[in-house]
Amino acid sequence: MSHISSLSAHGMQKLARNPVIIATFMALSLAGCASKKGLPNNAADLGLGANGANGANAKPGSSQDFTVNVGDRIFFDTDSSSIRADAQQTLDRQAQWLAKYPNYKITVEGHADERGTREYNLALGARRANAARDYLVSRGVPASRMRTISYGKERPVATCDDISCWSQNRRAVTVLGGAGM
Amino acid sequence: MKSMIIRTLFMMGALFALAANPAHAVVEININKGNVTPLPIAITDFLAKDGVGKQISDVVAADLKRSGLFAPIDSKAFIEKITNPNAAPRFQDWRTINAQALVTGQVVKEADGRLRAEFRLWDTFAGQQMIGQQYFTQPENYRRVAHIIADAIYEKITGEKGYFDTRIVFVAESGPKNARKRQLAIMDQDGYNVRSITNSNDIVLTPRFSPNHQEITYMSFEGNQPRVYLLQLETGQREVVGNFPGMTFSPRFSPDGQRVIMSLEEGGNANIFTMDLRSRTTTRLTSTAAIDTSPSYSPDGKRVTFESDRGGSQQIYVMNADGSGQTRISHGDGSYSTPVWSPRGDLIAFTKQAGGKFSIGVMKPDGSGERILTTNFHNEGPTWAPNGRVIMFFRQNAGEAGPHLYSIDLSGYNEQQIPTPAYGSDPAWSPLLD
Numbered sequence: 001m002s003h004i005s006s007l008s009a010h011g012m013q014k015l016a017r018n019p020v021i022i023a024t025f026m027a028l029s030l031a032g033c034a035s036k037k038g039l040p041n042n043a044a045d046l047g048l049g050a051n052g053a054n055g056a057n058a059k060p061g062s063s064q065d066f067t068v069n070v071g072d073r074i075f076f077d078t079d080s081s082s083i084r085a086d087a088q089q090t091l092d093r094q095a096q097w098l099a100k101y102p103n104y105k106i107t108v109e110g111h112a113d114e115r116g117t118r119e120y121n122l123a124l125g126a127r128r129a130n131a132a133r134d135y136l137v138s139r140g141v142p143a144s145r146m147r148t149i150s151y152g153k154e155r156p157v158a159t160c161d162d163i164s165c166w167s168q169n170r171r172a173v174t175v176l177g178g179a180g181m
Numbered sequence: 182m183k184s185m186i187i188r189t190l191f192m193m194g195a196l197f198a199l200a201a202n203p204a205h206a207v208v209e210i211n212i213n214k215g216n217v218t219p220l221p222i223a224i225t226d227f228l229a230k231d232g233v234g235k236q237i238s239d240v241v242a243a244d245l246k247r248s249g250l251f252a253p254i255d256s257k258a259f260i261e262k263i264t265n266p267n268a269a270p271r272f273q274d275w276r277t278i279n280a281q282a283l284v285t286g287q288v289v290k291e292a293d294g295r296l297r298a299e300f301r302l303w304d305t306f307a308g309q310q311m312i313g314q315q316y317f318t319q320p321e322n323y324r325r326v327a328h329i330i331a332d333a334i335y336e337k338i339t340g341e342k343g344y345f346d347t348r349i350v351f352v353a354e355s356g357p358k359n360a361r362k363r364q365l366a367i368m369d370q371d372g373y374n375v376r377s378i379t380n381s382n383d384i385v386l387t388p389r390f391s392p393n394h395q396e397i398t399y400m401s402f403e404g405n406q407p408r409v410y411l412l413q414l415e416t417g418q419r420e421v422v423g424n425f426p427g428m429t430f431s432p433r434f435s436p437d438g439q440r441v442i443m444s445l446e447e448g449g450n451a452n453i454f455t456m457d458l459r460s461r462t463t464t465r466l467t468s469t470a471a472i473d474t475s476p477s478y479s480p481d482g483k484r485v486t487f488e489s490d491r492g493g494s495q496q497i498y499v500m501n502a503d504g505s506g507q508t509r510i511s512h513g514d515g516s517y518s519t520p521v522w523s524p525r526g527d528l529i530a531f532t533k534q535a536g537g538k539f540s541i542g543v544m545k546p547d548g549s550g551e552r553i554l555t556t557n558f559h560n561e562g563p564t565w566a567p568n569g570r571v572i573m574f575f576r577q578n579a580g581e582a583g584p585h586l587y588s589i590d591l592s593g594y595n596e597q598q599i600p601t602p603a604y605g606s607d608p609a610w611s612p613l614l615d
Contacts, residue, residue, distance in 0.1 A: 115534075115559075154386070
């Protein structure tokens with residue numbers, strides 16, 4: 001019944017305990033905001049659709065032309081990687097534009113909203129990027145020009161806590177050049 | 182910097198003569214009863230020539246209190262002032278304030294600069310010493326000594342191993358939601374001694390300890406190539422795990438530390454692979470046109486639990502370690518993810534999504550006995566304390582810009598926030614350090 005019924009003299013026992021010594025080889029650097037440098041996608045700042053205010057001024061064949069006049073991103077339903085009808089129109093325009101400007105390589109980035117678990121969302125983002133890539137291939141964009149990457153739920157563009165933001169974050173973004181190209 | 186904590190058990194024969202009949206000993210806690218009434222315990226300031234005595238006993242008290250199983254008594258109520266750490270206390274003085282257990286101790290600075298920390302745990306109603314130990318360590322390790330003492334007390338009274346001399350590796354997040362900076366960081370289980378172990382602008386996720394807690398496996402987007410890495414904590418040396426054609430993610434060590442199990446994404450599907458860290462051979466365990474991820478070994482290494490959406494929604498599966506016998510075990514409403522096998526082997530912890538809420542729960546490895554521990558706007562990513570009694574996870578409340586770390590007892594009681602410098606996610610609990 002008791003854990004302490006036996007209290008006979010303890011043997012003198014020496015145990016070496018080796019604490020893990022963890023070299024502090026990096027300074028704690030939590031202060032300061034992350035630089036956006038290196039982020040390939042600045043489309044959020046330029047507007048999401050084809051009717052951006054700067055569209056008329058964009059130089060044909062430029063990144064701005066693609067983002068604003070063609071539309072660089074498509075959106076998905078919750079937990080889905082199906083290409084919606086509105087997304088097909090955007091991808092069709094992307095394919096036409098990419099046929100016209102064949103020197104661009106592209107990266108298709110897949111993203112998920114925050115209403116899922118992290119690891120699953122990495123895979124879900126990959127599924128969306130692949131769905132967009134496959135659609136572009138079906139519209140004649142050579143697979144060799146494209147790569148995909150998933151950021152899961154780690155790079156939201158809209159930061160509120162309701163469906164208006166979540167629906168903007170479930171996206172595949174076609175980035176000219178883009179990560180690692 | 183390399184230092185040791187040396188423990189010796191006291192020879193306390195002389196004091197045992199004071200002991201009453203051991204059959205009268207009443208100090209024990211049965212953790213299995215669920216929501217236990219915390220045991221009143223008096224933890225006196227450890228005697229010392231400087232503040233380190235009280236510093237150590239304060240950490241001991243905080244650990245025991247945070248466990249939810251102990252209720253340290255306010256020192257203002259103490260009647261006896263402990264002046265001789267080697268003498269038996271006046272048990273009646275402690276019984277009077279209903280202290281069922283009493284902790285006394287002292288800290289002495291040795292000639293070589295080390296600290297000698299001693300403590301005794303007394304059963305006040307039986308009138309006898311339950312345990313007495315001493316430790317030698319460098320002064321900067323005083324918190325570790327305190328955690329080791331708290332573990333000894335916890336184990337003596339509950340009959341279960343403690344979990345205080347452990348660390349947490351997690352993703353330290355800072356900055357706004359749409360420009361979040363993420364570092365891997367390690368801290369003591371109580372949130373102290375936080376230090377970053379990565380420093381870059383790359384996204385780093387899902388760190389997990391090796392069984393000997395000397396290595397971390399994690400995922401990094403370094404070079405825009407999302408892959409699983411291995412980090413040696415002592416040297417800082419990093420390497421990519423395997424040479425896979427797609428994104429690798431969701432890594433975890435096997436219980437023997439010889440393999441890393443993870444997901445490989447190809448063409449939008451994710452399947453589970455292992456890599457043997459010695460031979461570098463890779464083995465495919467699942468082969469579906471679906472998302473199979475979050476693999477976690479049973480403690481005997483014979484089975485693996487993972488999540489898959491092969492049936493349409495995320496559900497938990499169990500398979501043999503060779504990939505055979507894949508069986509769905511979750512059958513409730515909603516979707517289930519991030520299964521993690523308990524170190525005791527008896528339960529699998531998970532994240533559950535249902536009705537727009539995220540819960541942390543547990544079920545038996547055959548899927549029976551599902552129990553939800555906590556539900557909120559967003560709870561995710563459970564990890565087990567090495568004794569299988571406490572679960573840590575991360576939570577983002579609605580309207581908050583980032584997540585924080587929480588722990589909860591297996592009973593579903595005693596929820597606590599673990600302090601971190603800014604936001605925190607993906608906690609992973611280390612084994613007991615030694």
